Amino acid sequence: MEISKNMIGSEVTTWYKKNGRKDLPWRIKTTPYRVWISEMMLQQTQVNTAKDYFLNFIEQYPDLESIKNASEEEILILWKGLGYYRRAKFIYQAKEKIFKDYNGLFPDEFEDIISLPGIGKSTAGAILSIAYGKPFPILDANVKRVVGRLYNQESYQEKKFWELSKKILDKSNPFLFQQGIMDIGATICHIHNPQCDECPLGRWCLSKKNGSFYTYKKKKTPKKKVFLNYEIYKRDGCIYMIKNMDLGFWNELWMPPYKIVENNNREIKHGLSHRELHLEFLVTSGTPKGGKWINKNEFNNLPTPKPISDKLEQYAKSFL
């Protein structure tokens, strides 16, 4: 028998059973593989954005065995448009390691899971809690906001927030608790206008008590501008494309050849996390090298970044 019961944790668990978003696609069936793929997609990505990508990914690769022989580019194609494309490469590398070191079985120990590429402490905690029912804390944006407010923190402190996440975790129900705490963060404890009247944690919440609500603030660094002039080579309904290896972003995605210039007449302004891209597209003649001709019917088969996909779609419709 426990001497002191974790009231907050058990309240979250109870709330989840009744009010949780149990119909999310990655919650229908929680195999370690499915939880892993969903957690990778959900890194810095909202639920609504990840949904369709998850369903599409799982349709093609429903389990580890089906993804065993997939190439990096095949996985990248399923990631097309989702962003943070490194995650697709991490999935490729991780599944290679799982077959090499773990006999094709997803590992179930913290040290093994966090050793996989793209999996940090929080993702490992989510997989352990949700896929294996083992009590490990998580610290995503939802949990940061909920515990930051529960304990009325003024600023984010990594170590302190991990302690709080671990403290309120319902160790007897990690599966229900972790999904519940994230759902409370996502559906009640909004960054603006938290719905405190509906919150199961209201009687413990110090922010509700004194009316000052913690909000996680990232340092904002000014975005550097990058001017890219894309060279459009056309031939027989084809456009010449290269695999980008050296922009620093969009690595290993396909695009027309480009030059980095000092300035240009931008047609498209596109923001990345830390860059402001100014894109110009110039129809060019000559003999390009280092890539291949792609027919307009095959644009969809190549992993391309969003603004390039949009531009290619235009070309395919109009003057090719």
Added chain:
DNA sequence: AATCCGTGGTG
């Protein structure tokens, strides 16, 4: 420790 990495929604 600070910076890098995408895209879409929201105010």
Added chain:
DNA sequence: TCACCAAGGAT
């Protein structure tokens, strides 16, 4: 139009 930020991790 624009700032902010989301189921973060790697370097």
